[in-house]
Amino acid sequence: MKPFATNPWALLLLASVVSFPSPSSMASGHPAQSPQDQGQSQPRDNGQATQNSFAGRVTRGSKGKLHLVDPSRSTSFLLDNQALAKKYEGKNVVVIGTLDETNNILHVQKIDLAA
Numbered sequence: 001m002k003p004f005a006t007n008p009w010a011l012l013l014l015a016s017v018v019s020f021p022s023p024s025s026m027a028s029g030h031p032a033q034s035p036q037d038q039g040q041s042q043p044r045d046n047g048q049a050t051q052n053s054f055a056g057r058v059t060r061g062s063k064g065k066l067h068l069v070d071p072s073r074s075t076s077f078l079l080d081n082q083a084l085a086k087k088y089e090g091k092n093v094v095v096i097g098t099l100d101e102t103n104n105i106l107h108v109q110k111i112d113l114a115a
Contacts, residue, residue: 054095054106055114058088068095068106077106084111 054077056070066085067076077099079085085108092114098107 051098052096054097054099055093056095057092058085058090058111060089068093075104077104079106079108081108084108087111088113 054068054070055072056068056076058066058079059069059076061067061076061078066079066082066089068079068085069076079095088111094112094114095106095108096110096112098109099105100107
């Protein structure tokens with residue numbers, strides 16, 4: 001069998017065509033990514049946490065932990081920063097934080113007295 005003769009220019013042309021991005025990836029303005037890469041480069045939002053402000057009264061629950069009782073939602077949330085919440089026990093406050101709805105825990109970023 002006779003060996004295949006290679007032309008360096010043909011190899012260069014083939015290499016540039018293979019590495020050239022597809023038209024669909026050029027139109028989006030983003031480099032082409034495999035499905036595995038896409039999951040790692042994009043923020044994940046599982047819909048379980050939302051950042052917001054919550055108004056209510058800081059009260060001690062049945063197990064001695066401080067909660068924010070929110071009468072507008074007819075519910076209460078466990079406050080994850082017990083040391084900060086202790087200063088506001090029995091007071092009406094506004095809590096800025098992230099709510100973990102799955103575990104019903106309010107991750108406190110800031111607490112202010114309600115106006």
